Amino acid sequence: MSPPAPVETRPVRPVGPLVIAIEGVTKLYQMGEETIHALRGVTLDIRRNEYLAIMGPSGSGKSTLMNMLGCLDTPTSGKYEFNGNDVAAMTDDELAEIRNREIGFVFQTFNLLPRSDALRNVELPLIYAGVPSGERHERARLALESVGLGNRIHHKPNELSGGQRQRVAVARALVNRPSIILADEPTGNLDSKTGVEILALFEDLYEAGNTLIVVTHEEAVARHARRVIRLHDGLIESDGHVY
Amino acid sequence: MNEILKMAFGSLGVNKLRSFLTMSGITIGVFSVIGVMTAVSALRGSIETGLSFLGSNMFQFSRFPAFGVNGNSEHKYLARRRVSLDQAQRYIEFMRGSADVICLKAFANGNPLVQASYGNHKTTKGVTFGGTNQYFLKANQFEIGTGRNFSPEDVDLVRPFALIGQEIVDKLFPSENPLGKLLKANDRTYTVIGVFASKGTMFGGSEDNIIMIPISRFLMDFGAEQYSVNIATESPSQTQYNATMEKGITAMRVVRGLRPEQDNDFEIYSNDTLIAAFAKVADVVSSGAFVISAIALLAAGVGIMNIMLVSVTERTKEIGVRKAVGARKIVILTQFLVESVVLSVTGGLVGILLGTVAGDGLAAVLSAEIVFPWGWAAAGVVVCTAIGVVFGMYPAWKAASLDPIEALRYE
Numbered sequence: 001m002s003p004p005a006p007v008e009t010r011p012v013r014p015v016g017p018l019v020i021a022i023e024g025v026t027k028l029y030q031m032g033e034e035t036i037h038a039l040r041g042v043t044l045d046i047r048r049n050e051y052l053a054i055m056g057p058s059g060s061g062k063s064t065l066m067n068m069l070g071c072l073d074t075p076t077s078g079k080y081e082f083n084g085n086d087v088a089a090m091t092d093d094e095l096a097e098i099r100n101r102e103i104g105f106v107f108q109t110f111n112l113l114p115r116s117d118a119l120r121n122v123e124l125p126l127i128y129a130g131v132p133s134g135e136r137h138e139r140a141r142l143a144l145e146s147v148g149l150g151n152r153i154h155h156k157p158n159e160l161s162g163g164q165r166q167r168v169a170v171a172r173a174l175v176n177r178p179s180i181i182l183a184d185e186p187t188g189n190l191d192s193k194t195g196v197e198i199l200a201l202f203e204d205l206y207e208a209g210n211t212l213i214v215v216t217h218e219e220a221v222a223r224h225a226r227r228v229i230r231l232h233d234g235l236i237e238s239d240g241h242v243y
Numbered sequence: 244m245n246e247i248l249k250m251a252f253g254s255l256g257v258n259k260l261r262s263f264l265t266m267s268g269i270t271i272g273v274f275s276v277i278g279v280m281t282a283v284s285a286l287r288g289s290i291e292t293g294l295s296f297l298g299s300n301m302f303q304f305s306r307f308p309a310f311g312v313n314g315n316s317e318h319k320y321l322a323r324r325r326v327s328l329d330q331a332q333r334y335i336e337f338m339r340g341s342a343d344v345i346c347l348k349a350f351a352n353g354n355p356l357v358q359a360s361y362g363n364h365k366t367t368k369g370v371t372f373g374g375t376n377q378y379f380l381k382a383n384q385f386e387i388g389t390g391r392n393f394s395p396e397d398v399d400l401v402r403p404f405a406l407i408g409q410e411i412v413d414k415l416f417p418s419e420n421p422l423g424k425l426l427k428a429n430d431r432t433y434t435v436i437g438v439f440a441s442k443g444t445m446f447g448g449s450e451d452n453i454i455m456i457p458i459s460r461f462l463m464d465f466g467a468e469q470y471s472v473n474i475a476t477e478s479p480s481q482t483q484y485n486a487t488m489e490k491g492i493t494a495m496r497v498v499r500g501l502r503p504e505q506d507n508d509f510e511i512y513s514n515d516t517l518i519a520a521f522a523k524v525a526d527v528v529s530s531g532a533f534v535i536s537a538i539a540l541l542a543a544g545v546g547i548m549n550i551m552l553v554s555v556t557e558r559t560k561e562i563g564v565r566k567a568v569g570a571r572k573i574v575i576l577t578q579f580l581v582e583s584v585v586l587s588v589t590g591g592l593v594g595i596l597l598g599t600v601a602g603d604g605l606a607a608v609l610s611a612e613i614v615f616p617w618g619w620a621a622a623g624v625v626v627c628t629a630i631g632v633v634f635g636m637y638p639a640w641k642a643a644s645l646d647p648i649e650a651l652r653y654e
Binding site for chain 1: 246253254257560561563564565566567568569570571572573574647648651
């Protein structure tokens with residue numbers, strides 16, 4: 001990857017109100033006889049319009065933290081508030097609603113529905129939000145235009161390149177105007193040139209006022225973020241502007 | 244809901260062959276019950292709207308019941324004495340004044356099959372061949388086309404005369420006038436004295452492929468010891484019907500030499516009893532088809548469940564994605580349930596269509612009226628929906644309960 005400009009020269013936007021407040025969160029897994037402490041007490045605040053990278057070796061609790069932030073999982077103990085709502089106590093359906101309205105996911109393997117065209121993939125969160133079809137088409141089309149795929153809206157995933165697929169996934173993450181965009185190794189399945197394009201897209205999203213959380217093990221990716229959190233053994237090792 | 248339906252059809256379209264095979268189980272189950280029910284109700288409709296087995300105001304005595312669910316092999320019937328020509332003639336004597344139109348008849352039992360010939364012309368084997376008297380026409384709604392009917396003397400004098408149907412004329416006398424010609428039937432010779440006017444078909448059998456000779460001659464040539472005479476009596480009017488039948492039964496008991504405590508050793512049928520007997524047969528056939536269909540549908544339901552479980556496993560990742568972007572449990576559950584219902588109802592609709600076509604086809608062959616079994620079709624749709632829901636519930640529930648993290652990680 002091409003080295004990004006030194007952090008001092010890049011604009012850092014003023015942060016907004018608190019979106020995520022995590023306090024003393026732990027997560028235990030029972031693996032047969034063994035109890036695994038995936039998180040041992042993590043405390044973290046994330047504000048609107050931050051660009052955050054979460055790093056850490058495998059087994060550090062990175063994935064668990066990401067699942068927790070994405071409201072796919074709830075903590076064993078500790079406090080997790082999302083926009084002031086207590087997520088830790090929510091039911092599966094309430095979590096689904098939070099994911100639908102507040103979180104946009106971007107996955108390493110894109111995770112598009114293979115049989116649906118780009119437009120339909122981007123519409124998916126809006127379908128579950130109950131948005132009427134006319135408005136849905138329009139918003140999905142605009143989201144695809146905003147990631148530069150306005151001319152590919154009726155292509156199926158297998159008719160698109162890897163970079164284009166990830167753009168569709170980003171459009172899907174954006175379409176419901178979520179509070180945070182949560183990207184899990186977004187460049188992991190892309191060649192370096194395409195990876196740079198996606199990171200440039202993220203930069204644009206950040207400039208436009210979105211909140212980005214990128215989980216990665218690549219320093220080169222993390223370097224684009226304005227704030228980097230390093231996890232080790234279920235605890236936050238460092239938090240700050242490292243570069 | 245609209246969106247869910249769209250998704251269901253979309254994903255069923257992906258595995259067209261698999262969906263088709265799964266549906267065909269349901270189709271077969273529904274087809275068999277709808278086919279039989281359509282045919283039965285078409286026949287029943289025809290019978291109840293005026294078709295007569297016997298002429299109007301007629302009742303008939305014979306040794307065996309008309310329709311036997313268990314065949315006529317029951318000991319009770321086999322043990323009965325034959326109704327002899329002598330008994331029949333004494334019956335006619337008794338009834339003189341009460342009923343004058345009394346048709347006697349007996350038909351060749353097919354051992355051996357009857358084949359008629361004239362010169363080099365031959366009929367197929369299995370011509371309807373029997374003996375009767377001058378009232379055959381009236382009792383069976385036949386008419387003479389050309390020539391003459393039997394006279395009482397033809398019967399009394401055991402004359403070797405024959406009345407033949409149009410089909411026999413076509414086969415044996417394609418270019419000749421049959422009247423007065425000698426035809427051979429199983430090595431016996433008969434003189435053609437009349438030709439029946441053509442009647443067409445009834446219940447799939449031609450009524451024109453027939454040769455009738457005097458009953459006395461028939462019993463002489465084919466063996467009186469083998470045959471029992473059927474006696475069909477016409478009441479002079481509808482109002483006297485019951486009284487005439489009562490008198491007839493008494494007369495039969497007298498000629499059969501029954502003591503008062505003995506049961507009738509003959510069957511009595513009228514149009515009503517024949518219709519009832521047919522209805523009984525129809526009920527047995529219907530319930531048979533019903534049981535077979537129930538089993539077929541059960542098997543098909545298990546098939547749907549199986550294919551839906553496979554589908555859930557294959558689409559674990561898709562389910563994970565849907566959940567990640569905010570699909571609630573009930574939405575996933577509904578999506579898969581709709582898929583299984585669409586499968587089974589589509590299969591059911593095809594079965595209803597095919598079953599109706601087959602049932603009505605059969606009805607048409609049997610010259611019965613064409614019907615559309617609305618009630619059975621509606622029941623079919625309801626049952627198929629229920630099958631879709633019942634057998635789709637577990638796979639759909641399994642899909643809805645998947646952990647989104649596990650599902651997303653699934654490869």
